[in-house]
Amino acid sequence: MTRDGAPDAYALILDAIDRGKYPPGARLVETELAERFGVSRTPIREALGRLETQGVVAHDGRRGLVVASLDHNQLGELYEVRAVVEGLAARLAARHAAPEEQALLRRLVEDSRRMTHDAEALRDNNRRFHRQLHLASHNRYLNTMLDGIRRSMALLTLTSLADPTRGAETVEEHDAIARAVETRDEDAADAAARLHISRAYETRLKMEAER
Structure with a gap:
């Protein structure tokens, strides 16, 4: 939860990735994530941007954002x-x-x-x-x-x-x-x-x- 009591979109997405709900290569769609976690698209978008900066998600051409993978x-x-x-x-x-x-x-x-x-x-x-x-x-x-x-x-x-x-x-x-x-x-x-x-x-x- 954030300080104002709202769900923490960043933590929710990262935890879902960690638990295998979104394995490497899985697409991450803003609308689907917002519906799944019960938050608006704005915090989802901000969370995805933060995760991309940290290398947890990446752009994959036309597929858009996907969970990154390690070789x-x-x-x-x-x-x-x-x-x-x-x-x-x-x-x-x-x-x-x-x-x-x-x-x-x-x-x-x-x-x-x-x-x-x-x-x-x-x-x-x-x-x-x-x-x-x-x-x-x-x-x-x-x-x-x-x-x-x-x-x-x-x-x-x-x-x-x-x-x-x-x-x-x-x-x-x-x-x-x-x-x-x-x-x-x-x-x-x-x-x-x-x-x-x-x-x-x-x-x-x-x-x-x-x-």
């Missing part, structure tokens, strides 16, 4: 950068996280243990875990970078958590990150976060190869 090389570049910044976020969280933030990360890990066979619920929990880890870094500039990475991740059509073995692995990897944050072990937090992203990338490559 194989871009995927690798995205995960390479993500591993570095997620590692830094975990390192700074180990340094700065308040006890309450540590407790929230722990609760999210324990909640996720009941979700290993529900990819959608685990995906939502995974987002919350990483978002809280990022906030616990207490670094606004890093969080701005992570926001950009989250937008790019929305362009991936499949969640690695759809892999039948990935759910349980993710829980244990999150547990390792949370433990390192709790014990203020910055090196361990950095390493655990980088390993987590590396394994997610490996799973995604496997899933793409099997498609």
Whole structure:
């Protein structure tokens, strides 16, 4: 919601893309989006312009605006950068996280243990875990970078958590990150976060190869 209580068209469109409602290559038509989200065309147009500037949507000739896509090389570049910044976020969280933030990360890990066979619920929990880890870094500039990475991740059509073995692995990897944050072990937090992203990338490559 915006400050005046109106629906946030930007957030609604980005979330729909992130959840696969509009996969890469899907057309984004102002009138259809306005009807779907119950807002006027003006905020939809402004949101699409903002998303185009950020590289989430692109013009495709006569088709108009479509959801952008990432090729194989871009995927690798995205995960390479993500591993570095997620590692830094975990390192700074180990340094700065308040006890309450540590407790929230722990609760999210324990909640996720009941979700290993529900990819959608685990995906939502995974987002919350990483978002809280990022906030616990207490670094606004890093969080701005992570926001950009989250937008790019929305362009991936499949969640690695759809892999039948990935759910349980993710829980244990999150547990390792949370433990390192709790014990203020910055090196361990950095390493655990980088390993987590590396394994997610490996799973995604496997899933793409099997498609």
